[in-house]
Amino acid sequence: MNDSPDKREAINRLKEQTAHLSIISNTGLVVMKFVVGFAIGSVSIISEAIHSSMDLLAAVIAFFSVKKSAEPPDAGHSFGHGKFEDISGLIEALLIFVAAIVIIVEAALKILGGNERVFSPTLLYAGIAVMGISVLANWYVSTRLMKVAKETESIALESDAWHLRTDIYTSLGVFAGLILIHFTGLTILDPIIAVAVGLVILNAAVNLLKRSFADLIDHSIPKLDEDRIKAIICEHASEYAGFHGLRTRRSGPEIFIEFHLVVPGEVSVTQSHDLADHLESDLLVEYPRANVTIHIEPCNKGCNRCGPFCTYYEKQEKQKQHKT
Template structure:
């Protein structure tokens, strides 16, 4: 599948997957809050807060992938990909807020010494809820990450990382509740909550860095730029050189620009055909790329290029 049909199917897949995340997170938030308050466990309540942020992030991701799928218009001539970058940044900030809330609550519990003792029967419900959370988030996050890689969606990738951190923290709470059940060491509950918050903050740092880089139009990663240049150089015998190479990302879309130096006597038609061919080759590996090639005449005086020419990138 190629062209607009492939892109439309990718956009539909992103929206469907984001919708699945919203439904899953909504169910887990309700379940964790009900059981957490019933037991009085700050670690389960902290997980409920974490999942609430996941739910909000999932909703933001859902609307951002729908918006980013819209074609360019008069106001957004370069498309709507930045909506996904903004979504990733907002989601990362939400993770930070969730972590701060959790730490404050846990520290207050420790400082006051008022740590809740759990009834064994209710504790079993808490353990079961955390087990369900791990399984549900493992499935949904795996689905999100797979689709994010397929469609190069930072919004879905951010959502997937949200749920990945939820898996790890849920496992920690799950193990901690089991230890509490067998040892009766209730003080472990707020300590687990603080550990949960630290893991959350670590995830937030990575998401903030990635989202901010795209928002300020940072160049593509080195390996991607080198691959793009290798594709250009595969046609080195047909042009004199290239320069002014630039790249950036906007959500799932990438933008590639460079000046292509052609022999002075080559016709506009032949130059245009080569530019079209280069663009087509780049789109094979980067189907969401927007390629801009500016043709320039070579000043060396030659009238044609052949296999003796080298790939010259005059930055």
């Protein structure tokens, strides 16, 4: 079984509260960056405002996706609604990709136009201050998002956290660029920094697209996790003959684990069921959002389905070694 209803409700409430925090933070940053960016006429700050707008949209999508994915299975969705988080990650990635292209094109046109303007020192200070506030706010919110994402295995919150971490680096770049403009007067640095911001955002979008798409097509969970699952099963090797056909996949915060457990023919149905329950409980200790399906099979001595995980196979190998 999965988490208790009370624990699951607490997890879902925590996810929604954290996603809501991201919405509030991004809304404030978007307004500040657009106001200051247009006041100065800085394409790098405006590009950061566009970036934060995408983060805001991503936060809104994440908020609604975690609410939807938290809904229990129903007649039309017997495996739950976890894929809503994967879909949200894909939509967020596409939006970020478009934003990056717009930023790069606009900045490139500014560079090719060669029209430099003088920035007001007072407004330039305001731009530097806004970028500094953006770095601090996004650092706090992204750290919070990532912590909750890891605790709840939420790809939607993790995607949102990565967006904000990307924003930290780009905001730092704009922050440093504005300081350089202040001391050197080279306003051409403004669109050059904007191009760099766009390229960083583009890279983040591509990585997120890959991950979201992998989960949507039921990609297996990482090999390290599959090896750990095998190790947990093997801790009870003395109680069964072997296992085979391990399959895994992820659906939003949920993971699905399936395998065939081969037991000696003389083991009763009750004993086999108890063993399956025990294995499921052990797996849920490390993977609390797992849905475990175990198919019990009687052992047909001499087959090769279980391979090195078969205790009968292991005994045969030891006998061969002993004879040699």
